[in-house]
Amino acid sequence: MMKQETTQKPMAEQDFSLNLEDLRPRPKEKKHLSEYFMPRRHSFIIFHPDRCTGCGACEMICSTRNVEKVAPVSASVKVVRDQKEGKNFSILCQHCRKPLCLPACPTRAIEKGDDGIVRIDKLFCTECGLCTMACPAAAPIKDPGSQEIHKCDLCEGDPLCVKHCPENALTFTRGKAVRWIKGLRWTSQLISFLLLVMVFVGTFCYFRTGSVSFACPTGTLQNIASSGTIVLVGVSSALALLILTVLAGRLFCGWVCPFGFVLDVVDKITPRKIGWPSFLKSRMTKYGVLAGAVGGSYALGFQVFCTVCPIGTLCRSYGVQSFFRSAELAIVPVLASLEIAQRRSWCRYFCPVGAVLGLTALLRMIKIVIGAKKCKKFSCIQCAEVCPVGIIDADKLREGLSPKIPMTECIMCMRCVDRCPYSAAKIRFRWQRATPGEGRI
Amino acid sequence: MNPLQPFYNMKIGIVDLSASNAEVVPLTEEQLGRYLGGAALNAAVHAQHQADSLIFGTGPLTGSFAPASPLMIATFTSSIFKRVCHVPLMLRTGPDMKFSGVDFLVVKGTAPEPSVVHVDHGKIRILPAPPILNMPVPEAIRELKKTSPPFQSLIITGPAADRGSSSASVSIGTNGSLDKAGLATLMAAKSLKGIMLGGTDGLPFNKDNPAQGKELEKIISTDKNFKRRGFYAVLKNLEGGKDAVKSLKAERKKDMACYHCPSPCMTHVIFSWHDPGNSEMKNSEEGLLLLDHTGYAALAKKAGKNTLPLLRACLHCGLDPTAVAEMLPQGETLPDYLNAIDKIVSDNATRTQDVSQRQGIFGGGVPPIGTDDLFEKRVALAMVLGVCPIFLLRFPQITDAALLSFISTREEDLKALQERLSSAVASL
Structure with a gap:
């Protein structure tokens, strides 16, 4: 009988080592279609430093869950008492949208569940403590006794610390369920576009019925400059948009402007941006354009900017006859192409209508604040990501500061309000207290 | 099983500063059974040792879910009141003592050089104090934090005690204390600069305690003092x-x-x-x-x-x-x-403090709230159980039975505990 030949290596030479991927494959980041309409609820605990008396009840009860005894050092929540300032702070896992502890863990013992809760799997944890160093909030805590890593898991949706705090300094929230502002804004923009461009053609620039009239404020300024006379009816016609801006900020830009709608649609088509060179990124440029438009109108005796205004062009170019007559409509795709560089580039840097509304917004009655208590700052930064005009300072958030929002630049799209999973971004009257808003908590 | 057992580590630390020696001995059930703990047991332990010994102790409810349970009691013969006094030390000292692994700490003798005592994981270390004598308290604490093992709570004396002033008072961290009976002076006489409590362990207490604590909170929340x-x-x-x-x-x-x-x-x-x-x-x-x-x-x-x-x-x-x-x-x-x-x-000016004897027994710092009779009973109760005396004085509706129910809810246990508590309170 022939001896059967084998290609198998001797046992000693075989590689039996397992990769981490074999043991615990890294979960792929995927977003279900349903999440676009009904985003995940983001559960978390809010700490109110002004209510906390530093009694440590939260540490006590938390430790009973972690180690089945009262041992404050083994708690997942820590109360830090600032003796000089008389302030108490809590160190608590914020269950970040993109947790930094997760990639830092060499054994992939940390994972973020579908419920948004970041958990440590004790089976895989080697107590190396890298997560404690990676977390900007220092939330994973190494037990000085057992060396175990403790981290808040929100008691699986029913946090004990919240129930036991005698001062209600900790409150639990499941976050927002529906982003309804987004849908409302898109609907408003679409209806405004259809009405201004297709139904009431040309009415944005000037419109009059009976004693009621409406006029574009930038056009009115140019009219005054070119004609050299102030017509009271013209000025009062321009007031409507200015009054709206005083009452509600630059709501027109975010919710009504037909060209803004075009830009938003183009933005959806071109999600990747090439960016502007830094020397072109000056928001003051639009005020220069406005001054140029008014000065040019004065010098040339006609409304210079109106001939190329993308909003006006859109509003008066609908219809077969108008379309073929209006070569000026070419300005729309030209300016819309700026969207490849940055979102709402035209609105940020060049739009003189926005400049007039921005100046009027100095008298605004409302503002958007980002509440320092609720804002999770470096662990979220979603408001800065979604802001189409880039006025929310992500660097400040990374530094742990709540940014101040310049309302002269804000187009009141309310994307930040809508997106914030912690309900930290809010609309407030101007005279209401700025904080919780700006500055370090 | 003794119902008090989950409330204690069942350990007494004995520090002999003269011999630079520290040991941990078991706390017997007999001692607990007779005095329950706190100031009553402190006094009994004090009587067993030299007159100049200094006893730090905790009550059964110290560190537990009973409301306001921060108390550590220091018992010693006061040079000011010329009698055995019990000074309440609050903030987090009591729980941190228990979480450091000992329930009582006896300090005997005098150290040959300024020393600090560090307690953690049931182990006691006598360490030479860094050069912090005559240093203001905040600076001394900063120096201690740099050079000593980590600690959660600290009882420290200041430059007044270092110079032998009878007006000295111990400080819990930088916050001062209710010591008006000369605890700091005695510590300085023993060359004991401070006691550092690591507080890295824990105690199980009773599983029902959190709910009971909440119940008691509800009762007092209707009180105007709340x-x-x-x-x-x-x-x-x-x-x-x-x-x-x-x-x-x-x-x-x-x-x-x-x-x-x-x-x-x-x-x-x-x-x-x-x-x-x-x-x-x-x-x-x-x-x-x-x-x-x-x-x-x-x-x-x-x-x-x-x-x-x-x-x-x-x-x-x-x-x-x-x-x-x-x-x-x-x-x-x-x-x-x-x-x-x-x-x-x-x-080192001579002290001419005028504190009534009823306050003096309890260190002189507990604010005189209520009548004399009520004051003595409530403070003594607090000192035995390890609950804040100011809290008990402010909320007289919290009965001793309600507090004892944290230890056990069984009727026979409660009856026995009540008897022991009454005799312990009377012994003060």
Whole structure:
């Protein structure tokens, strides 16, 4: 009988080592279609430093869950008492949208569940403590006794610390369920576009019925400059948009402007941006354009900017006859192409209508604040990501500061309000207290 | 099983400073059975050792889910009251002592050189103190943090005690304490600069305790005293307290609580002040945790609007504000007062403090709330069980039975515990 030949290596030479991927494959980041309409609820605990008396009840009860005894050092929540300032702070896992502890863990013992809760799997944890160093909030805590890593898991949706705090300094929230502002804004923009461009053609620039009239404020300024006379009816016609801006900020830009709608649609088509060179990124440029438009109108005796205004062009170019007559409509795709560089580039840097509304917004009655208590700052930064005009300072958030929002630049799209999973971004009257808003908590 | 067992580590630490030796001995069930713990057991342990020994102890409820359970009791023969006194030490000292693995700490003898005692994981170490003698308390703590093993709570003496002043008072961290009976002076006489508590362990207590604690909180939440919280609320009810409150009104404040206390009686204030002795210094903001009601009232009576800077100076020097107030002249300027405090520290001035005997037994710092009879009973109860005496004085509706139910809810246990508690309280 022939001896059967084998290609198998001797046992000693075989590689039996397992990769981490074999043991615990890294979960792929995927977003279900349903999440676009009904985003995940983001559960978390809010700490109110002004209510906390530093009694440590939260540490006590938390430790009973972690180690089945009262041992404050083994708690997942820590109360830090600032003796000089008389302030108490809590160190608590914020269950970040993109947790930094997760990639830092060499054994992939940390994972973020579908419920948004970041958990440590004790089976895989080697107590190396890298997560404690990676977390900007220092939330994973190494037990000085057992060396175990403790981290808040929100008691699986029913946090004990919240129930036991005698001062209600900790409150639990499941976050927002529906982003309804987004849908409302898109609907408003679409209806405004259809009405201004297709139904009431040309009415944005000037419109009059009976004693009621409406006029574009930038056009009115140019009219005054070119004609050299102030017509009271013209000025009062321009007031409507200015009054709206005083009452509600630059709501027109975010919710009504037909060209803004075009830009938003183009933005959806071109999600990747090439960016502007830094020397072109000056928001003051639009005020220069406005001054140029008014000065040019004065010098040339006609409304210079109106001939190329993308909003006006859109509003008066609908219809077969108008379309073929209006070569000026070419300005729309030209300016819309700026969207490849940055979102709402035209609105940020060049739009003189926005400049007039921005100046009027100095008298605004409302503002958007980002509440320092609720804002999770470096662990979220979603408001800065979604802001189409880039006025929310992500660097400040990374530094742990709540940014101040310049309302002269804000187009009141309310994307930040809508997106914030912690309900930290809010609309407030101007005279209401700025904080919780700006500055370090 | 003894119902008290989950409430204790069942360990007594014995520190012999003369021999630089420390050991941990078991706490017997017989001792617990007879005295329950706290000041009663402290007194019994004190009687077993030399007259100059110093006992730090905790009650059964110290560190537990019973409301306001921060108490550590220091028992010693007071050079001021000439009798055995029990000084309540609050904030987090009691729980941290238990979580360091010992329930009672006996300090005997005198150290050959200034020393600190570090307790953690049931182990006691006697360490030479870093060069912090005559250093203001905050600086000494900073130095200790640099050179010593980590700790959660610290009981420390200041420069006044280092110079042998009878007006010295121990400080819990930088916050001062209710010691008006000479605990700091005794510690200094033993060359014991401080006691550091690591607090890295824990105790199981009873599983039902969290719910019971919440129930008790609900009961007191309807009381008018529950809403009248903070340092002011207690200060107002003291003799001359209303005038003392006036000197506090302009300051920024925040109420603070000791360990697991639902009704804070301390307030952190921030005040701006200018040190007259330092011409380069501009107005600076200073933060103080006000916890000594009687001390503040006494100081305010003399110093009026200068009270807060003077209190700051007292805390930095480790002085008892009540004793300082007795020695200060009336109606001087702030620089004169500060010079007088320096003199008290350096000259070792004789103390002429006037504290009634009923307060003196309990260290002299517990604010006299209620009638004499009620005061003694409630404070003694608190001192045995390890609950804050100010809390029990403010909320008389919390009965001893309600507190004992944290230890056991079985009727026969409760009956036995009640008997033991009554005799322990009477022994004080």
